[in-house]
Amino acid sequence: MASARLRELFGLVPVGLLVTAGFTAVVLSRTEEINDLSLTYGGFFLGLCVFAHFFIRARLPQADPYLFPLAALLAAFGLVMIYRIDEELARQQAQWFVIGLLFFCATVLVLRDHRVLERYRYTIAAASIALLFLPRVPGIGGRVNGAFLAVEIGPVQFQPAELAKIGIIVFLASYLGDTRDVLVRGRLPRLSLKHFGPLLVVWGAAMLLLVFIRDLGSSLMFFGGFLALLYVATSRLSLVAAGAAMFAAGAVFFANTVSHVQERVEVWLDPLRPRVVEDEGYQIAQSMFAQADGGLFGTGFGRALLELPGGNLILPAADTDLIYALIVNELGLFGATAVVMIYLLFAARGFKVALLARDGFSKLLAAGLTAVFAMQVFVIVGGVTRVIPLTGVTLPFVSYGGSSIVANLVLLALLLIISHDARRDTAEARGGLA
Secondary structure (H helix, E strand, C coil), rough: CHHHHHHHHCHHHHHHHHHHHHHHHHHHHHCCCCCCCCHHHHHHHHHHHHHHHHHHHCCCCCCCCHHHHHHHHHHHHHHHHHHHCCCHHHHHEEEEHHHHHHHHHHHHHCCCCCCCCHHHHHHHHHHHHHHHHHHHHHCEEEEEECEEEEEEEECCEEEEEHHHHHHHHHHHHHHHHHHHHHHHHCCHHCCHHHHHHHHHHHHHHHHHHHHHCCHHHHHHHHHHHHHHHHHHHCCHHHHHHHHHCCCHHHHHHHHHHHHHHHHHHHHHHHHCCCCCCCCHHHHHHHHHHHHHHHHHCCCCCCCCCCCCCCEEEEECCCCCCHHHHHHHHHHHHHHHHHHHHHHHHHHHHHHHHHHHCCHHHHHHHHHHHHHHHHHHHHHHHHHCCCCCCCCCCCCCCCCCHHHHHHHHHHHHHHHHHHHHHHHHHHHHHCCCHH
């Protein structure tokens, strides 16, 4: 039976093949001539992944063997799609992947024992909340499509919510790990404000996000991740139902009283109305048309029409918000389903890490990181397919964005650290390392 690390190495072979075949298909769609560019890109990306593999082999030999290949597969696919849109953006995305790998390695090297994060949970929570509201700080905050999402400091621009999601999960995992017994044993009416404090704080922060920085996507992502953690910690559907009802009530209230929230909901309900389809509803309407044009099998890599001869965009934000619509257009429903299946496999392995973890904090941290990752995928895919209002979050590892790549590679590093500790402890408990 192959060792875990050998399985991980073999899992990287399809990644190199995907990059090479994807770039070749895009080049052929443009020039009908094959050059060595696709092999160069494929070799470079595969080299980065092999480097990360040997680093994991040296530092985390017992870690889950499938998480990194799945993440690399998504990143490779995203690089191909971005190259299809803009070669310069693809080059920048590759640079961000390198920076993300450096953060990945730094996280593994610095965080020898992830349980140390429990000691600093309130500091981490305060820093995360501060990060969330940085985009509204004059001089550094930026407004994108009506929402305050980005921070620009000199030449560096990033989305703080991508990093804050990890800190919020660390805090919640630590707090719920300490109070889960009280929440499980206590009767709902008798639980004090002290026990419901985190629920109210997270609910309040989610509502403030919805109104203050106009970020519906992060609001859904954070609160959905919190409810998942609450259920994992307590197994009480009553608490989850109470939290979901609070969020729904707050969302309905703000949708009826705050103009930009109300506008977002109205566009979601009917983006094809006259005058709306050419203005606020243009993005979601074009997303629907692009997916319909792709059908079951798609038009092929590089075949979708993204802009008119005059330069006007047919599919706005194809590299970020609407990259899933472009995937459906060029690869069809079957191709898009394959991408979603990769995300589901990643989530399954993440929850497997949580099941294997031997202490409460590790279980909750792995479950929370996986839940918020999966929730982010749902928020963007659900928005593009009009299941929920369209929001400004990125499709993890696939959409263009440096802060997204870096944050998700740090998230991956944490999952691998927890996995290594859990699998090592299990092997030692059985009498030796496997």
